[in-house]
Amino acid sequence: MRTANYLLANRIPKLAQWVLKALPRRQAADVLLGAITRNAWTFSGSGRFSGTREGATVHLAIEANPLATGPCAWHRGVFTRLFTELVSKDARVVETACVADGDAACRFEVSLLDGR
Numbered sequence: 001m002r003t004a005n006y007l008l009a010n011r012i013p014k015l016a017q018w019v020l021k022a023l024p025r026r027q028a029a030d031v032l033l034g035a036i037t038r039n040a041w042t043f044s045g046s047g048r049f050s051g052t053r054e055g056a057t058v059h060l061a062i063e064a065n066p067l068a069t070g071p072c073a074w075h076r077g078v079f080t081r082l083f084t085e086l087v088s089k090d091a092r093v094v095e096t097a098c099v100a101d102g103d104a105a106c107r108f109e110v111s112l113l114d115g116r
């Protein structure tokens with residue numbers, strides 16, 4: 001939560017935040033996903049990040065996540081705070097696979113649900 005608050009306060013321009021909040025949530029999710037992908041090195045280290053959206057669900061994966069803690073509460077917290085603040089206040093994030101449990105990737109599902 002504190003990491004995401006730092007990002008919102010210092011790393012994501014206020015204008016971009018305003019635009020994201022004004023967009024329909026699926027479009028906002030695509031824009032946020034692009035920004036997350038461009039900055040993936042900051043939270044996935046040597047792991048390989050990928051993200052896609054299908055309808056109202058965003059799939060995030062960090063292959064060979066070197067920061068896996070099983071479950072990855074830090075990653076889940078950051079993704080939850082960013083998506084609930086910028087895309088849909090009702091967004092929910094669950095980790096469905098984890099490197100720390102022997103999976104090839106940490107996988108997160110973001111359900112955008114209805115927020116606006």
Ligand SMILES: [Zn+2]
Binds near residue numbers: 068095
């Ligand atoms: Zn994990």
